[in-house]
Amino acid sequence: MDHFLYRNGILHAEDVPLPQIAADVGTPFYVYSAATLTRHYQLFKEALDGIPNLVCYAMKSNSNQAVLKLLADLGAGMDVVSGGEYLRAKAAGVPGDRIVFSGVGKTRAEMELALGGGVRQVNVESEPELELLGQVAVSMEKTVPITIRVNPDVDAKTHAKIATGKSENKFGIPIARAREIFGRAASTPGVQVIGIDVHIGSQLTDLAPFEAAYLKVAELTHRLREDGHDIKRLDLGGGLGIPYARSNEAPPLPMDYGALIKRTVGDLGVEVEIEPGRLISGNAGLMIAAVIYVKQGEGRDFLILDAAMNDLIRPAMYDAYHDIVPVAEPEPGAEQAPYDIVGPVCESGDTFTKQRDMPPLTAGDLVAFRSAGAYGAVMSSEYNTRPLIPEVLVKGDHFAVIRPRPAIDEIINRDIVPEWL
Ligand SMILES: *Cc1c(COP(=O)(O)O)cnc(C)c1O
Numbered sequence: 001m002d003h004f005l006y007r008n009g010i011l012h013a014e015d016v017p018l019p020q021i022a023a024d025v026g027t028p029f030y031v032y033s034a035a036t037l038t039r040h041y042q043l044f045k046e047a048l049d050g051i052p053n054l055v056c057y058a059m060k061s062n063s064n065q066a067v068l069k070l071l072a073d074l075g076a077g078m079d080v081v082s083g084g085e086y087l088r089a090k091a092a093g094v095p096g097d098r099i100v101f102s103g104v105g106k107t108r109a110e111m112e113l114a115l116g117g118g119v120r121q122v123n124v125e126s127e128p129e130l131e132l133l134g135q136v137a138v139s140m141e142k143t144v145p146i147t148i149r150v151n152p153d154v155d156a157k158t159h160a161k162i163a164t165g166k167s168e169n170k171f172g173i174p175i176a177r178a179r180e181i182f183g184r185a186a187s188t189p190g191v192q193v194i195g196i197d198v199h200i201g202s203q204l205t206d207l208a209p210f211e212a213a214y215l216k217v218a219e220l221t222h223r224l225r226e227d228g229h230d231i232k233r234l235d236l237g238g239g240l241g242i243p244y245a246r247s248n249e250a251p252p253l254p255m256d257y258g259a260l261i262k263r264t265v266g267d268l269g270v271e272v273e274i275e276p277g278r279l280i281s282g283n284a285g286l287m288i289a290a291v292i293y294v295k296q297g298e299g300r301d302f303l304i305l306d307a308a309m310n311d312l313i314r315p316a317m318y319d320a321y322h323d324i325v326p327v328a329e330p331e332p333g334a335e336q337a338p339y340d341i342v343g344p345v346c347e348s349g350d351t352f353t354k355q356r357d358m359p360p361l362t363a364g365d366l367v368a369f370r371s372a373g374a375y376g377a378v379m380s381s382e383y384n385t386r387p388l389i390p391e392v393l394v395k396g397d398h399f400a401v402i403r404p405r406p407a408i409d410e411i412i413n414r415d416i417v418p419e420w421l
Contacts, residue, residue: 050262058277111132138189154209236261322353
């Protein structure tokens with residue numbers, strides 16, 4: 001559920017008509033709904049009610065500080081995957097003891113940053129990382145709580161680029177070697193083993209792979225406890241999928257996911273962490289674009305928008321589907337015609353969708369890409385020297401620009417032409 005609905009024939013973000021924001025900030029732009037972000041976070045809290053838990057928002061899905069602050073104020077922790085994200089979470093006011101540091105290639109500098117500023121735990125992904133983290137902690141006269149991420153060799157049945165739990169993926173340690181590596185961690189100075197971490201992929205639309213992974217983690221918890229480890233926390237990762245097409249069958253609900261967690265690890269007496277990103281931010285955001293031209297091609301017509309692949313890369317990168325709807329509600333029974341919907345960037349990959357049935361649209365009309373709140377703005381680039389598009393947050397009947405559109409000069413002036421040239 002989201003808070004983007006037609007009222008009096010105009011698509012709104014909560015109580016704000018989208019054309020009003022467009023008139024204020026220009027197109028294209030991203031717009032997020034505070035009520036939807038809040039609701040999605042709370043769905044997870046309700047789903048985990050009854051077991052000790054922390055919902056650590058995977059901020060890589062949408063890391064605007066306004067979004068982080070909103071979620072942190074509700075009690076969320078943050079899952080960060082870089083020093084930059086760590087500092088950004090801190091800048092948004094998230095305390096270190098609610099920040100979990102994930103990622104397969106943490107550098108010494110990033111470890112020093114996290115240990116210096118405070119961290120809830122570091123999720124270790126390899127033996128060399130374990131060794132370096134221990135050295136860094138010892139040199140700073142600290143002991144850092146860690147989990148070790150295991151790779152359960154489970155097929156998440158999602159797009160190959162966002163599957164992370166198969167043995168061929170770069171993530172985690174092979175679960176078959178977990179007892180050996182946990183043993184090594186227990187005797188590594190500077191680190192304190194407190195739990196197990198797993199994350200098998202993103203946009204999962206079936207609970208079965210989660211169940212397979214969590215059962216393996218539960219089994220491992222017993223084995224590690226037999227070996228004398230004090231396993232008190234399980235980080236179960238993120239990855240629950242969202243409905244991108246309204247017409248498709250909806251993925252499992254957070255409540256069912258929570259029930260699965262309780263069923264698989266609920267009796268272990270552990271604290272549970274989850275790291276949802278997409279389910280919190282995805283359907284809390286739209287990308288709004290304007291039609292520049294309606295172009296008649298050979299055997300097909302094109303809607304050329306002012307937004308492009310650099311603004312929303314998901315269709316080009318993951319063959320992702322986004323619902324695209326006119327901001328002005330079409331008349332009931334309006335005739336539809338198929339269009340290729342494209343941006344102005346100079347490559348054919350800049351295609352959002354092909355042969356999508358759309359109601360009649362003309363130059364200047366606004367369209368909304370639904371489900372664009374996650375892996376949208378954060379993955380945008382300045383390709384073709386196109387400025388990053390603004391982000392807007394709506395709450396009730398007010399809205400604010402939470403990242404402005406930079407001036408073209410800001411981009412151009414960043415380049416340095418050497419004087420010897
Ligand atoms: C990307 C990622 C997540 C979030 O995945 P979503 O599909 O957005 O929920 C959580 N944990 C880790 C370690 C990740 O890399």
